Amino acid sequence: MTIQSYFVLAVFISTIIGLIKYQQRPSLVFGIALLVLFSTQMVSSEQVIRSLSNQGLLTLILLMLCSIALEKTRLLRLIAMKVIKPSYKATWVRLFGFTVLSSALLNNTAVVSTMLAPIRNNPHHSPSKLLIPLSYAAILGGTLTLVGTSTNLIVNSLVLDAGLPTLGFFDFTLVGLCLVVVCGITLYFCGQCLPDRSIDTAEAESYFIEAKVSADSTLVGKTVEQNGLRHLQSLFLVEIMRGESLLSAIAPSEVLQANDKLIFSGDISTVSQLNMFDGLSIFAEKNGLSIDNLREVVVRPESILNGKTLKKVGFRSLFDAAVVAIKRDGEKVSGKIGRLKIKPGDFLVLAVGEDFKSRRNIRKNFILLSDIELDSRLSGTKEWLAVVGFLIAITLSAVGVLPLFKSVLLLLGVLLLTGCFSTNELLRRMPIDIWVIISSAIVLSYALQNSGVIEQFTLLVSNNTHAFTPLMALIAIYIITWLLTELVTNNAAAALVFPIAYGLATSIDANPTAFIMAVAFGASASFISPYGYQTNLMVFNAGQYRLNDFIKIGVPVSLAYSITAVSMIVIVFGL
Structure with a gap:
């Protein structure tokens, strides 16, 4: 050598x-x-x-970028709501089957990410009894097709680089099916070894968000569980304000009423998913401001807000902004946002208007932290376009009409041109x-x-x-x-x-x-x-x-x- x-x-x-x-x-x-x-x-x-x-590498990247639009739809969340049942056996079978099938066509990391919240928040079973089966099912489902896991696409990129013919979409399927059956049975009978641990989902999430149920909302008359409010990603329903009454420790069977104020705790970047619920409006939107433009601030000790409520001080007219969420380190906040007395050091997330930056009183009252990137959701035509477009692109590749690289590149172009995501989102999520x-x-x-x-x-x-x-x-x-x-x-x-x-x-x-x-x-x-x-x-x-x-x-x-x-x-x- x-x-x-x-x-x-x-x-x-x-x-x-x-x-x-x-x-x-x-x-x-x-x-x-x-x-x-x-x-x-x-x-x-x-x-x-x-x-x-390398073409195989670029195909993998394009596929991961196209899946961003799919993650922004309600498809996986709506299906996930149907998985959890009172019976552990029924839940396990549904969870395993759904995850395997989804992971065969979608990026299995995205599938697991979507299922985490419904499993963590489910009222029937310990999450530790379901989360390992979820991950293993995603791995097994990924072995079924060329696009099921990034590993298969990486191997295909190396195959192409070696000058060999590309691997077929279903070349993995027969072996993968045997693995799903054998390992699924093994995993089911090993389930008794899974730990049974209770997980406190709310203590790690600190932002406090208020939304109101309108009188004509389709949520009225249905339980929290039926409305899917227990299955949100990184948001947890912690309280309901009903008139002057405050309901805590919300049960899944709690029936929503008109004008209920729903209090959520969680990750502020996922707040836009509340827009997917008919007749549910966020506190800031009631003040005429969109939540697409958010700023995080800290209340200064010398602020005129200290000791006063948002309603009393006239926050909207004073700052051309409305409070979307509030966080108070070391102390739990409770009740309606508009009635809370502001304290020095409170963290506020503001939906800001056009005049916010030009107001001279902003820096006197707040320490400006940063803009907040929202996890935006798709609805209507864009949602259908993302779901159907993805399925068409995968199908055309699977039946050999178009190479996978060409189909996902065309899909990415269509999603960009129709505004299903922005170039900034693509750059931020570039793998x-x-x-x-x-x-x-x-x-x-x-x-x-x-x-x-x-x-x-x-x-x-x-x-x-x-x-x-x-x-x-x-x-x-x-x-x-x-x-x-x-x-x-x-x-x-x-x-x-x-x-x-x-x-x-x-x-x-x-x-x-x-x-x-x-x-x-x-x-x-x-x-x-x-x-x-x-x-x-x-x-x-x-x-x-x-x-x-x-x-x-x-x-x-x-x-x-x-x-x-x-x-x-x-x-x-x-x-």
């Missing part, structure tokens, strides 16, 4: 060590590897540019980390080829073919990918192992597709570690789990998954 070979091999090993040590910053590790290889001329400028503009990880991994594979490491590896295998039967080699590739997935995240594992798997398959004259699938399914086999897969990390924090909880459930599921995956890959694709 040459000096260049040893150097590139050292970078490869250092990248793996760095990923293990800095699990939360894989993009930084890969980015450093890219810069080192490029600065030492182990890869050319053309190869770096080709890696950054830069994914772009850096995958493009750097492709650069690393170029360096392994340029330096002769892959050639030396192929020669070593060719001279010892008796030790590398196709089946043993396939199992080895799967195990290496699985171990790296648990240690360094799924996307990084797929990107690192692919060049080795492809080189090994060609050197022993085995079927490359089987080895490619071993990498794809091995990279999705993250059940034991809460850090190996993004959905696991999301439910780990939300369900207040411990590492031991994942180990108890994950080991049997992982064994069932591995045996089924390897067996079905051999049967379906052959060696």
